[in-house]
Amino acid sequence: MTSCIFCSIIAGDIPSKKIYEDEHTYAFFDISQVTKGHTLVVPKNHHENLFDLPESELNHVYQSVQKVGHALKETFSPAGLNLVNNNGEAAGQTVFHYHVHLIPRYDSTDGFRAKWEEHGSEYSEADLEAMRVELVQSLSK
Ligand code: 5GP
Numbered sequence: 001m002t003s004c005i006f007c008s009i010i011a012g013d014i015p016s017k018k019i020y021e022d023e024h025t026y027a028f029f030d031i032s033q034v035t036k037g038h039t040l041v042v043p044k045n046h047h048e049n050l051f052d053l054p055e056s057e058l059n060h061v062y063q064s065v066q067k068v069g070h071a072l073k074e075t076f077s078p079a080g081l082n083l084v085n086n087n088g089e090a091a092g093q094t095v096f097h098y099h100v101h102l103i104p105r106y107d108s109t110d111g112f113r114a115k116w117e118e119h120g121s122e123y124s125e126a127d128l129e130a131m132r133v134e135l136v137q138s139l140s141k
Pocket residue numbers: 005014016017028029030031032033085086092093094095096
């Protein structure tokens with residue numbers, strides 16, 4: 001048995017509530033069921049996070065995310081759907097095998113809440129322009 005819990009789930013060594021499987025991806029209920037139908041989509045190959053994931057795998061994962069998202073919408077009629085992907089411990093990642101959370105949303109008390117604080121006023125126009133230039137330079141490397 002591998003030390004990665006999601007690799008063990010994919011291999012069938014740990015039971016899971018499987019929703020969907022194809023050559024490249026596997027989808028199953030998150031054990032925490034933050035909201036009804038909370039599902040995880042993972043690549044079958046072990047990659048730790050977004051930064052390790054090859055582009056081809058990313059495409060496969062998001063094709064499955066859309067497919068499972070449609071099924072969740074049709075089946076449970078949520079009012080909305082949040083996609084959450086935590087990369088790194090600081091971002092809340094606890095299982096280090098890439099995964100996307102599909103969290104169907106029903107109302108403001110359904111169990112999921114994301115806190116968004118606005119800090120736009122703390123950056124001047126010059127700050128934002130310097131940040132933009134730095135980032136665009138990184139992208140062109
Ligand atoms: P993360 O915090 O890394 O974004 O999410 C990891 C998720 O994996 C958590 O929401 C947690 O509930 C789920 N999880 C951890 N262990 C298991 C397990 O053994 N089975 C299932 N189905 N989900 C798990």
